[in-house]
Amino acid sequence: MSKKRALLVLNGELNFKKSDLKRLISKKEIDCIIAVDGGANKLRGLKLIPDLIIGDLDSLTEQNKVYFNQHNVNIIKYPVEKDQTDGEIAVDYCQKNGFEELYLTAALGGRIDQQLANLNLLEYIYELNLRAEMISLNLEIALIGQNEKKEFLSKKGYRLSLLPQSKTVCGLTIKGCKYSLENQDIFRSQSRGISNLIEDERALIELKSGLLIYVLEKLE
Incomplete structure (x- = not known):
């Protein structure tokens, strides 16, 4: 039985073109595309529809929220004041729903504290006995x-x-x-x-x- 694989699109810099990201999704045999809060804005910019949007949604624009609701995208909202980053919440969702391999993109760029937190997210995933790779254009981190x-x-x-x-x-x-x-x-x-x-x-x-x-x- 093949492993379940998820692509997590975070709110950093997404330097993939639409064709590159679609090629990655096919190559890695992704079963589920998860937009982590503002990552949904990145996907809207590429005209791609995620299977799920998750997080406190403080970065998701109202216009895009309406757009994804119209496309029947599952949206799970958490409180803004919480003890976890949106990325950690997304990882927990994957662990509870049987995903074994996670690919993280748009995890770098932007705020330095968020970048460091995303790098440490790799260790959190490791502690859950899941596999993860952080992928950007021409870059792989694991x-x-x-x-x-x-x-x-x-x-x-x-x-x-x-x-x-x-x-x-x-x-x-x-x-x-x-x-x-x-x-x-x-x-x-x-x-x-x-x-x-x-x-x-x-x-x-x-x-x-x-x-x-x-x-x-x-x-x-």
Whole structure:
């Protein structure tokens, strides 16, 4: 049985064209498009209809709210004063409704506090035992956890940065990149994993303990 996959469109910068986003939806076999509050405005701009709009709706324009109501989009409204971000609420919805893989877009750009909160949202998703990727045009961000391996295939020439999310990442191995490591520890307070370059058709990242954010970027 295939895994249920959701695309979460947040309220940052959405640098996909309509055709690019539709291609992503098809490639990732997305089952449900969820607009997180102001993310619905982004989709309206691309003339795409989400399956669900969720959040406190303080960023959703009244005009777009009317538009999506006319298109029978399911809208779940939460109070403005709450203990969670709209992104976290959307993740909880996905977890309760059986989604196992989440793809987040429009998660970067805009307010710096929201960007940091969205990056930390990857760890929240990880703690729920779900898989997640943050995707922008030419950019992919995700987590690698304890005893996990991550392969990058056909990504030669891409920039790859590794940032510890935990205080220490133990037993890190990097293969297929300009700067390789074998069973080394790296630390959140240092920048050793920044700006590597994939040089082989197959690159491998492996760690024994800790939590690591990777940033994969296609260079122009």
